[in-house]
Amino acid sequence: MAGISPFLEPGPRTRPNSLALAHLSRDSIQPVYLQEGSGAVDGYAEGAVINTRFGSFPHSTLLDKPWGSQIRASVVDTGSRGRKRKLNNSVDGEASNTVPGTPTSEVATTKDLKTAPSGFIHILPPTPEIWTTSLPHRTQVVYTPDYSYILHRIRARPGMKIIEAGAGSGSFTHASARAIYNGTPKSAQDARGKVFSFEFNEDRYQKMQKEIEDHRLEGIVEITHRDVYNDGFLVNGESPEAECVFLDLPAPWKALPHLSRRRPTPSELSSIGLDALNTPESEWKCPLRADRTTYLCTFSPCIEQVTKTIDVMRRLGWMEIEMVEVAHRRIIVSRERIGLNLPPNERGMNQTAANVEEAMGKLKEIEGRFKKFHGKTEDTDVNMDDDNDETADTKHVNGNADSKTEDPLSVKPWMAGRLAHRTEPELKTHTSYLVFAVLPQEWTESQEMAAFETWPCGKESKVIGSLDKEARKREKRELLKGKKRKKESDSKAEGDRASSPKKSKVA
Numbered sequence: 259m260a261g262i263s264p265f266l267e268p269g270p271r272t273r274p275n276s277l278a279l280a281h282l283s284r285d286s287i288q289p290v291y292l293q294e295g296s297g298a299v300d301g302y303a304e305g306a307v308i309n310t311r312f313g314s315f316p317h318s319t320l321l322d323k324p325w326g327s328q329i330r331a332s333v334v335d336t337g338s339r340g341r342k343r344k345l346n347n348s349v350d351g352e353a354s355n356t357v358p359g360t361p362t363s364e365v366a367t368t369k370d371l372k373t374a375p376s377g378f379i380h381i382l383p384p385t386p387e388i389w390t391t392s393l394p395h396r397t398q399v400v401y402t403p404d405y406s407y408i409l410h411r412i413r414a415r416p417g418m419k420i421i422e423a424g425a426g427s428g429s430f431t432h433a434s435a436r437a438i439y440n441g442t443p444k445s446a447q448d449a450r451g452k453v454f455s456f457e458f459n460e461d462r463y464q465k466m467q468k469e470i471e472d473h474r475l476e477g478i479v480e481i482t483h484r485d486v487y488n489d490g491f492l493v494n495g496e497s498p499e500a501e502c503v504f505l506d507l508p509a510p511w512k513a514l515p516h517l518s519r520r521r522p523t524p525s526e527l528s529s530i531g532l533d534a535l536n537t538p539e540s541e542w543k544c545p546l547r548a549d550r551t552t553y554l555c556t557f558s559p560c561i562e563q564v565t566k567t568i569d570v571m572r573r574l575g576w577m578e579i580e581m582v583e584v585a586h587r588r589i590i591v592s593r594e595r596i597g598l599n600l601p602p603n604e605r606g607m608n609q610t611a612a613n614v615e616e617a618m619g620k621l622k623e624i625e626g627r628f629k630k631f632h633g634k635t636e637d638t639d640v641n642m643d644d645d646n647d648e649t650a651d652t653k654h655v656n657g658n659a660d661s662k663t664e665d666p667l668s669v670k671p672w673m674a675g676r677l678a679h680r681t682e683p684e685l686k687t688h689t690s691y692l693v694f695a696v697l698p699q700e701w702t703e704s705q706e707m708a709a710f711e712t713w714p715c716g717k718e719s720k721v722i723g724s725l726d727k728e729a730r731k732r733e734k735r736e737l738l739k740g741k742k743r744k745k746e747s748d749s750k751a752e753g754d755r756a757s758s759p760k761k762s763k764v765a
């Protein structure tokens with residue numbers, strides 16, 4: 259499939275042979291590769307059809323639509339599918355029509371399709387965020403709250419090169435591909451942003467490879483089938499020259515020796531409890547860009563993995579090590595109306611007393627009714643009073659919540675009630691510990707010489723300022739004394755000049 263990935267440049271409308279996301283409900287999104295019909299598909303005269311709990315949607319109704327469009331369900335002939343196969347298999351060679359009068363080779367055009375009485379979906383462009391919620395799960399995935407923070411911290415931006423291991427279900431892969439995308443490379447030498455992804459499980463690797471092709475991400479994502487603990491991160495023997503690294507592996511510390519600037523020695527490795535590297539000394543190359551600082555993140559679900567990773571990071575020269583846990587919560591903000599006289603069973607209505615007065619009024623009302631019911635009245639006056647009280651209180655209750663707090667006529671329905679917020683109870687997020695670290699750029703003798711030429715140290719003609727406090731005080735005193743002396747000599751010279759003409763006058 260040629261063309262630019264719909265994840266990167268979706269264009270204004272849906273296109274054939276491209277991925278689109280059918281949004282059924284907030285928690286249900288179905289990926290669909292839109293096909294242009296040229297014959298009956300799977301027994302449907304309408305061509306390819308997606309069947310959902312909201313109805314059937316022939317692809318022809320989804321094509322060339324502005325992204326975000328609402329699509330009404332269509333009436334499709336689901337009943338004739340089995341019949342069609344039967345007819346196909348019939349020996350007498352009778353024409354096998356799925357819909358009476360419609361040959362299988364013909365697809366019902368959008369015009370012919372009848373809109374179903376109910377049911378609709380929205381058609382959305384693929385984005386890494388929606389893909390994460392709809393992708394086929396092959397492993398535990400990195401969710402949006404985590405990967406957006408990770409990509410920001412590892413400084414992934416257009417034109418960067420990222421190493422990612424393992425690829426798993428490709429959730430992080432899609433997000434990082436969008437982050438580094440700065441155009442599709444025209445040739446192998448065309449240096450653009452790229453994701454170098456590694457996956458060790460054969461089946462997941464194959465599926466990822468297929469997904470990259472289907473999503474037209476070739477050239478932007480390169481996946482390699484590799485056990486990175488043993489074989490490192492070189493691609494076809496060459497360094498990816500990466501500036502950012504993300505490791506979502508069960509034992510990230512085992513991959514760290516392959517991300518060093520120089521090859522760790524066997525004794526260094528054994529001191530950190532790792533095996534000797536497979537790569538021979540002569541073939542060793544650093545997979546990181548030499549003239550840039552490398553930003554790394556590891557993603558681990560348990561603290562034991564974190565401590566082990568940090569221990570190895572420290573020994574291998576990683577700096578600014580920091581652990582973060584993203585505790586993402588969605589806060590739902592709504593208006594809540596409180597009062598005893600509010601309509602029951604309505605959203606946003608809380609049928610409890612709004613204040614003490616309302617609660618007291620309600621209690622009196624109940625007590626009055628109670629007394630009446632049991633006929634315990636000794637004094638009719640009291641009863642009368644109670645009844646009167648009740649009426650008054652009921653009025654009070656009825657008027658209270660709305661009259662005191664808000665006037666139902668003047669307050670807009672969406673502004674009525676108290677503003678309340680609560681956190682969403684069910685949230686898809688895989689809480690893991692994120693460890694960030696930085697590996698400084700390589701520093702060679704020639705770089706040191708070049709820096710020395712620009713900023714020559716030790717060749718200064720005089721010392722500017724002093725670090726020593728006493729010396730600074732002395733310098734200041736000298737400076738003040740100098741200024742004082744100059745002032746004195748200036749005023750003396752002034753005095754001399756003033757006195758000399760007087761003398762001449764006298765003379």
Ligand SMILES: C[S@@+](CC[C@H](N)C(=O)[O-])C[C@H]1O[C@@H](n2cnc3c(N)ncnc32)[C@H](O)[C@@H]1O
Binds near residue numbers: 398427430484507508
């Ligand atoms: C939790 S999943 C990664 C999920 C991925 N980050 C995502 O967002 O979809 C971890 C993956 O690492 C892979 N893996 C484990 N050990 C590996 C190794 N030594 N080399 C390469 N991949 C490895 C596993 O096969 C698995 O697919």
